[in-house]
Amino acid sequence: MGRAPCCDKNGLKKGPWTPEEDQKLVDYIQKHGYGNWRTLPKNAGLQRCGKSCRLRWTNYLRPDIKRGRFSFEEEETIIQLHSILGNKWSAIAARLPGRTDNEIKNYWNTHIRKRLLRMGIDPVTHSPRLDLLDLSSILSSSFYNSSHHHQMNHMSRFLGVQPAAVMNPELLKLATSLMSSSNNNNSQQRGNTSSSTNNQNSNTTTFYFQNSQQEVVDHQNQLYNNINQFQQQVLYQPNQLHEISQPGCPTTTTSTLDHVSCAPLSNDELVHQDLSNFTNFSSPSSQISHEWQSSSTTTTTNGMPSNFTEADHYAPSLPGYSSYRSWVWWWY
């Protein structure tokens, strides 16, 4: 068992902070700084544990905290950072000046996560929820009629999004287009070029019944390919194709749908090649690029620049450079 919580000690207050307590904490930190959280409450005359004081200060009383609604840009940044960092709220907060990890975590759980789910996007993987596209539900659609309701359901299954998402005109248009191309492909695969029916749903369903298991598997793969294509073309375009860069990152960048590149700093190309050995970032859809800092930066005891985070990479002994910073590009 772990240690007893520090706030369990007799006489220590819990719960919401009063304005008087806030003032005591602010006054003390302004005078003495916030070195030792364990001794701070006693010295500041607070009946609180150090942990509670630290939390109150870092999440609420710190002067550089930005309050108010998250901007669109901040929200986009959170989503992008979350897609590569996961629930590393402190790492995400480190890239959003004035925002705390707690605030970002709350905002994620109450707003962004729900919004992604509504869009049919898995908030963990940031991909369309393929679990919604199961063969059994497609097979059961053999009894589809061509009513609007069933078409919507079918499209939503096809795209791996929730039915409501298909109400979006843009998604609806794309769903129709992708399903159409998928069914055309099926017809061509079967050599059935004369089949140009309006009932695409029954085309797809009939296909499963009329063909061999291998052909069904191929067709499933085709569907998944279409979904990937859908991902690349719409879900993450254009607003979600971005770089994640550190402040001051030297960027001469070009980006297209399936390719993102970054031009290295002039005369650093050779070093750039060497540096590839230092990277071990393994996100399948990401790529590491690097920035070199020729000037000294504040360093921690092990020599790593103190403003680096765990998401950064560090090469301790690069000839001619005191440090370098890496950043991640990714694409979908």
Add this chain to the structure above:
DNA sequence: AACCCTATCAACCGCTCCCGG
């Protein structure tokens, strides 16, 4: 007006990490 339900977010809890002895 009273009640219920949901959303929000500050604060807590338990755990891990890190560092010094």
Add this chain to the structure above:
DNA sequence: ACCGGGAGCGGTTGATAGGGT
């Protein structure tokens, strides 16, 4: 190498506000 304590992190809780019936 091991241990203990402090700091920090991420998950969760619970009080409260606000909207709906």
